[in-house]
Amino acid sequence: MPESISKGCPSPVTWTGRTVRLLDQRWLPARETYVDCDSSDAVAEAIHAMVVRGAPAIGVAAAYGLALAARNTTRLDALAAAGQRLKAARPTAVNLAWAVDRVLARCKTEQGLAADVLAEAQAIEAEDLRANHAMARHGAECLQGTVNVYTHCNTGSLATAGFGTALGVVRQLHAEGRLGQVFVGETRPWLQGARLTAWELAMDGIEPTLIVDSAAASVMRSGAVDVVITGADRVTADGDVLNKIGTYSLAVLARHHGLRMMVVAPMSTVDLDTTSASEIEIEQRPAEEVTAWNGERVAPQGVSVFNPVFDATPYALIDWIVTEQGVFTPPAS
């Protein structure tokens, strides 16, 4: 398997030397457009607006955002302030704060600051790509024979430095000729599954079966799925998994139907400073994401909306947490 991104899928984040170029994921697959950010604050805004999304990808974008900031200042306190604004763009995926902290930790002196920041951002990007390929191999090794998969959200090249986390395992199974059917949940309200995962897989010649999220239970009951494979936005020290809203429901359903649940995430997603999910801020997004459909209002005016974009799945419901350093399994209960 070549150490590259999947065939044909454009990179979500590109350092151009003058700007951070972001593939605007809000309009995919209908329109392939790019946003050129020329400041760290523009990158922070783009992360907040979900021009770029996916835990590892926002970490890479933030690291390059600091590279932009370091072109305009040699002051470490100014760089740290830019880092704080980047971290505040989205609270749940720990890769964002991890990447900012890692870049800042490298910057001990004002001399050669711009080059140091850029080198660290490039290292973060390269390491993420390598981690994805390692996780793909580890994840596929956990599974025997031909495997029918259910996956959620988008965890592919668009969400990472390339290849993907959960989708990397799907790609690996495909490369080994062991991929059966792949069910992709549409992932309301932002439709990462329908818009992004289905698009990415098609580019690799993998034909997914797209379903509405609420069809998951009956598809599992029909016997068409062997394993649910998702990514993560944060894994706590206790092994709780924060991931796209709906992941917890899928884990409960998988356990009820006797299916396996695999979470695939690089060590940059593992937050050993947090013990359990209850300590983590779950991002809430605007009501309009739920009350409107394709720009048209569908819910009555004034309806109250609760729109958390992540949920927490307890470790006990997970069979494997796959990282580039190896596979963790919960202790037998």
Ligand SMILES: CSC[C@H](O)[C@@H](O)C(=O)COP(=O)(O)O
């Ligand atoms: C590999 S990215 C981490 C996740 O598994 C991904 O599915 C996810 O939840 C991303 O959320 P998003 O809100 O689209 O940034």
